[in-house]
Amino acid sequence: MNYHKFDVVIVGAGGAGLMSAMQLAHNSSIAVISKLYPTRSHTGAAQGGVAAALGNQEEDHWKWHMFDTVKGGDYLTDQDAAEVLAREAIDAVYDLEHWGLPFNRTPDGKIDQRRFGGHTRNFGEGPVRRSCYAADRTGHMILQTMYQQSVKNQVNFFNEYMMLDVLFNDGQACGVVAMNLRDTSIHVFHAKAIVFATGGYGRAWRITSNALACTGDGMAVAYRRGIPLEDMEMYQFHPTGLYKVGILLSEAARGEGAYLLNSEGERFCIRYAPTMQELAPRDMVSRFIYQEVAEGRGIDGKDYVYLSVAHLGKERIDEKLPDITDFARTYLGVEPYYEPVPIQPTAHYAMGGIPTDIEGRVVVDEQNTVMPGFYAAGEVACVSVHGANRLGTNSLVDLIVFGRRAGKHIASKWLPEADYAPLPNDPDGRAREQVESLLGRTRGEGQDAIRKELRDMMMDKVGVIRSEQSLTEARAKLVELRERYDGVRLMDTSHTFNTELMEVIELGNLLDCAEATIAGALARRESRGGHYRNDYEARDDVNFLRHTLAYHTDQVGEPELRYKPVVITEFQPKERKY
Amino acid sequence: MATVTAAPRGATQTGSDLRTVQVRIKRFQPDTNDQPYWQEFTVQVEGKDRLLDALNKIKWQQDGTLTFRRSCAHGVCGSDAMRVNGRNRLACKLLMQDLGARITVEPMLGFPIIRDLVVDMDPFFAKYEKVKPYLINDEPAPHTERLQSPEQRARFDETTKCILCGACTGSCPSVWANSEWVGPASIVNAHRFIFDSRDRGAADRLNILSDRTGVWRCRTIFNCSEACPRGIHVTEAIEEVKRAIMYGSEE
Numbered sequence: 001m002n003y004h005k006f007d008v009v010i011v012g013a014g015g016a017g018l019m020s021a022m023q024l025a026h027n028s029s030i031a032v033i034s035k036l037y038p039t040r041s042h043t044g045a046a047q048g049g050v051a052a053a054l055g056n057q058e059e060d061h062w063k064w065h066m067f068d069t070v071k072g073g074d075y076l077t078d079q080d081a082a083e084v085l086a087r088e089a090i091d092a093v094y095d096l097e098h099w100g101l102p103f104n105r106t107p108d109g110k111i112d113q114r115r116f117g118g119h120t121r122n123f124g125e126g127p128v129r130r131s132c133y134a135a136d137r138t139g140h141m142i143l144q145t146m147y148q149q150s151v152k153n154q155v156n157f158f159n160e161y162m163m164l165d166v167l168f169n170d171g172q173a174c175g176v177v178a179m180n181l182r183d184t185s186i187h188v189f190h191a192k193a194i195v196f197a198t199g200g201y202g203r204a205w206r207i208t209s210n211a212l213a214c215t216g217d218g219m220a221v222a223y224r225r226g227i228p229l230e231d232m233e234m235y236q237f238h239p240t241g242l243y244k245v246g247i248l249l250s251e252a253a254r255g256e257g258a259y260l261l262n263s264e265g266e267r268f269c270i271r272y273a274p275t276m277q278e279l280a281p282r283d284m285v286s287r288f289i290y291q292e293v294a295e296g297r298g299i300d301g302k303d304y305v306y307l308s309v310a311h312l313g314k315e316r317i318d319e320k321l322p323d324i325t326d327f328a329r330t331y332l333g334v335e336p337y338y339e340p341v342p343i344q345p346t347a348h349y350a351m352g353g354i355p356t357d358i359e360g361r362v363v364v365d366e367q368n369t370v371m372p373g374f375y376a377a378g379e380v381a382c383v384s385v386h387g388a389n390r391l392g393t394n395s396l397v398d399l400i401v402f403g404r405r406a407g408k409h410i411a412s413k414w415l416p417e418a419d420y421a422p423l424p425n426d427p428d429g430r431a432r433e434q435v436e437s438l439l440g441r442t443r444g445e446g447q448d449a450i451r452k453e454l455r456d457m458m459m460d461k462v463g464v465i466r467s468e469q470s471l472t473e474a475r476a477k478l479v480e481l482r483e484r485y486d487g488v489r490l491m492d493t494s495h496t497f498n499t500e501l502m503e504v505i506e507l508g509n510l511l512d513c514a515e516a517t518i519a520g521a522l523a524r525r526e527s528r529g530g531h532y533r534n535d536y537e538a539r540d541d542v543n544f545l546r547h548t549l550a551y552h553t554d555q556v557g558e559p560e561l562r563y564k565p566v567v568i569t570e571f572q573p574k575e576r577k578y
Numbered sequence: 579m580a581t582v583t584a585a586p587r588g589a590t591q592t593g594s595d596l597r598t599v600q601v602r603i604k605r606f607q608p609d610t611n612d613q614p615y616w617q618e619f620t621v622q623v624e625g626k627d628r629l630l631d632a633l634n635k636i637k638w639q640q641d642g643t644l645t646f647r648r649s650c651a652h653g654v655c656g657s658d659a660m661r662v663n664g665r666n667r668l669a670c671k672l673l674m675q676d677l678g679a680r681i682t683v684e685p686m687l688g689f690p691i692i693r694d695l696v697v698d699m700d701p702f703f704a705k706y707e708k709v710k711p712y713l714i715n716d717e718p719a720p721h722t723e724r725l726q727s728p729e730q731r732a733r734f735d736e737t738t739k740c741i742l743c744g745a746c747t748g749s750c751p752s753v754w755a756n757s758e759w760v761g762p763a764s765i766v767n768a769h770r771f772i773f774d775s776r777d778r779g780a781a782d783r784l785n786i787l788s789d790r791t792g793v794w795r796c797r798t799i800f801n802c803s804e805a806c807p808r809g810i811h812v813t814e815a816i817e818e819v820k821r822a823i824m825y826g827s828e829e
């Protein structure tokens with residue numbers, strides 16, 4: 001057994017993981033484990049910006065930002081968390097600037113800000129400039145900047161190590177088990193604190209903006225170890241993915257003034273959301289598109305509509321939206337200077353995940369009981385700051401605010417009082433058994449069909465629009481796929497950089513995430529934010545203003561569901577109008 | 579942008595346009611064979627499929643041992659730089675319709691090979707670290723942002739686009755000849771800070787880059803600029819750094 005010992009082990013080197021690392025690098029021994037080289041993390045794909053009420057161009061207040069976050073989340077947002085998010089975003093953005101992040105600038109040298117969906121002035125009166133950005137590669141610049149700082153602070157990286165298991169003993173977290181991809185060796189990391197920052201699971205759907213590595217590993221590993229997953233049914237479809245490929249065209253385009261057009265050339269959003277128009281929240285715009293298509297106004301009768309930026313002019317496009325217009329050229333052969341771009345909703349973001357409190361500590365039940373030494377931040381976590389629907393630019397804020405808080409809490413509160421819990425017996429047993437059984441199987445079905453059928457099923461039955469029937473079918477299909485997965489066979493039995501082994505483990509993780517998603521969605525007989533049921537079209541605050549907690553059981557497809565209340569401090573639930 | 583590929587208009591309107599292509603791949607399977615060898619795969623793809631889609635299809639349907647890195651699948655993470663028909667490219671930024679019916683794929687040159695198309699990037703990142711690729715400024719920061727005009731910001735805009743894919747470094751004959759030389763990607767990342775008005779580390783970096791393994795090994799062959807999937811004019815960036823060493827940086 002390869003044994004390592006650190007005060008803190010952070011799993012994931014995206015924005016959330018590296019932000020935690022920054023708080024800890026000076027004062028403790030830390031390791032960052034990542035299955036990708038850090039700069040390959042999906043944070044690098046974020047385009048549009050990071051929200052903070054700096055008020056550089058027009059009046060803005062963190063309280064407005066908090067309100068928008070709560071309302072955008074269809075009131076499932078925990079308001080204590082939304083307050084922290086909106087308040088601390090400001091400082092966190094200045095931190096990034098001080099570390100060198102090359103934000104776009106106003107003529108007087110301040111951080112430039114632009115409009116984004118759902119962000120308003122004065123509690124909903126109209127759009128406000130709140131998104132701080134670096135062209136349309138804000139996430140790239142955040143990831144690069146934090147990686148640069150990690151290099152400066154000589155953070156210990158274990159790159160291309162895939163985490164397979166998390167260990168608890170004596171009532172606290174005590175380690176993780178990971179596989180070195182280079183040689184398939186298993187490593188045990190013994191630690192006083194563990195931070196999960198492993199990102200989302202968009203790869204469970206056929207059309208997605210997410211990278212191939214976004215397979216919900218952290219969620220699935222925690223889930224299998226008895227940690228609940230919160231609000232997994234709240235999954236966001238972003239309205240503007242490139243037709244068929246799903247690659248994202250950021251809301252920044254609409255923030256800069258792009259239009260959505262149906263087959264009649266009509267800006268249909270105005271009909272549905274007269275005030276915010278194209279800048280209504282994502283869940284709504286995705287449904288507007290769905291509705292247009294259903295009523296026969298998709299382009300050529302197909303399931304897509306147009307995003308048009310041509311009227312913005314070449315210069316503005318090149319300055320503000322260079323990357324995303326390049327995607328349209330490269331992948332669809334469309335020239336956005338002159339032509340509208342075919343788009344359709346694409347699976348994008350997990351509002352749900354591992355439940356945490358506002359310090360980033362993982363909580364394990366309805367009473368918010370803390371699992372000492374276990375932290376989560378970023379897309380893998382559910383604070384819950386995004387409620388039933390995340391606003392654009394609020395994920396990057398989430399990473400830096402709660403990544404920072406988790407790191408700070410570990411440094412100032414947990415490490416001074418904590419000790420190492422002893423490792424459990426046979427600490428790498430489960431991980432070893434997982435790897436050996438996969439490598440040892442000589443017959444069975446390959447991974448390809450299982451993955452494809454899972455992604456089709458999630459897209460068609462657990463997508464923008466859901467129903468009792470579609471979800472019941474989805475659950476039956478999931479049970480079938482899980483059974484087939486348990487007999488899956490690898491073609492590759494090598495111990496050197498076995499990416500097939502990695503992919504098959506990832507597929508198992510996706511199945512677990514899908515299970516919790518489907519079960520939560522079936523039980524939530526209402527429509528709220530990203531979760532829309534055509535058999536229960538209204539939001540039902542009496543029965544469902546509460547968070548789902550899904551616990552893994554031995555019964556495939558049937559997690560145990562429990563519920564916990566939403567934290568409401570200032571803003572009473574109201575109907576969402578834009 | 580350098581990376582725009584010419585594609586027929588209106589292609590999104592057409593349905594499937596399946597075609598059969600031959601992909602010749604240079605394999606290296608150290609567990610079973612200590613020599614690299616070539617293998618040819620026949621695969622059905624659509625014109626708008628990426629080369630990465632074709633590789634995935636081969637891996638998932640024909641040969642699970644085929645090994646390559648990938649993540650974002652749209653040219654922003656830098657995982658899948660490889661040599662395609664003799665040039666370093668990102669497999670996820672190449673459409674099959676632009677590649678012809680016979681395609682040759684190899685790992686990048688100038689890197690140790692781990693398996694098939696996967697090369698060891700550790701030496702590449704070690705060289706990157708040598709140029710101090712982080713903002714150096716010990717002056718106390720203000721409570722809000724440090725000011726920077728749009729013009730100052732524009733001065734280093736291009737080199738901030740680097741995704742550390744290694745395509746430039748792996749296409750550079752000077753790198754092939756001498757594995758000690760820092761290579762174009764490191765210089766691009768030094769450039770990103772040398773010309774940032776907020777940075778105070780330029781002298782330090784220029785000193786590092788004026789040494790034996792620094793900028794002077796660049797022979798302005800331009801392979802790096804051609805290889806860069808982010809459209810960075812790499813050779814020009816190197817030239818700017820050379821000029822800064824000779825005449826001082828602007829700040």
Ligand SMILES: Cc1cc2nc3c(=O)[nH]c(=O)nc-3n(C[C@H](O)[C@H](O)[C@H](O)COP(=O)(O)OP(=O)(O)OC[C@H]3O[C@@H](n4cnc5c(N)ncnc54)[C@H](O)[C@@H]3O)c2cc1C
Nearest residue numbers: 012013014016035043046048049163199378379393395396
């Ligand atoms: C195309 C796109 C555009 C976006 N644009 C915006 C935007 O403009 N504004 C905004 O606020 N949000 C945006 N988002 C959302 C936001 O980018 C993500 O939610 C966020 O970056 C997630 O960051 P993270 O740190 O949680 O995870 P990631 O950046 O995904 O990092 C996950 C890390 O965990 C590691 N990891 C995962 N599993 C394992 C394992 N088993 N073992 C070891 N390591 C593992 C990975 O290697 C990686 O380092 C966008 C998302 C997409 C897809």
Ligand code: SF4
Nearest residue numbers: 740741743744746806
């Ligand atoms: S300069 Fe271009 S080719 Fe070189 S590493 Fe950066 S992105 Fe890749």
Ligand code: FES
Nearest residue numbers: 649651655656670
């Ligand atoms: S897979 Fe990310 S750059 Fe190609």
